[in-house]
Amino acid sequence: NAGVMQNPRHLVRRRGQEARLRCSPMKGHSHVYWYRQLPEEGLKFMVYLQKENIIDESGMPKERFSAEFPKEGPSILRIQQVVRGDSAAYFCASSPRGAERGYTFGSGTRLTVV
């Protein structure tokens, strides 16, 4: 009964490279959410996805960031041309469709841009 799986746990990228963060939701969960947490700060909503659909991306920066949740496979958060300010912990959460609205979070991916 695996929980929400995120990988990699730690990711180091040089400025200008691309970062790809993966999230496999809990079994039976079809809703995925991405949050960003800066050091000493709270959780900032980025995007909410269901299978093959972006439901709400109001928290996503307009440029360089994109997210997908394909029919098969994990959800991907993609950051192109990373900058130092992208360094943060990125958490994915999932929830079941139409049920209890408590999210289950993964352990996060800590992105460091050098």
Place this chain on the structure above:
Amino acid sequence: QQQVKQSPQSLIVQKGGISIINCAYENTAFDYFPWYQQFPGKGPALLIAIRPDVSEKKEGRFTISFNKSAKQFSLHIMDSQPGDSATYFCAATPYNNNDMRFGAGTRLTVKP
């Protein structure tokens, strides 16, 4: 924009004491209010949650108090223990909407 305001930012409590963390919201469409606990290097974990049809919910040493008219809710940790030292986040989401908004977090330290 911050839709859920949380205070204090940090809190130090002696072992055995009561820890109290407060949250306020503005969106009257919110109808589910969870609290999450996060240890360093880990993801947030659901601790306890409340719906606005009750004014209080208790699970072990953890109690949520809810004041619908004031649009405030709080987490009380009774008999606080050093193992409770973590960051606590309140959150809120509207009915039938999976878009959950989080407070800024409270870093709790329980001194032995």
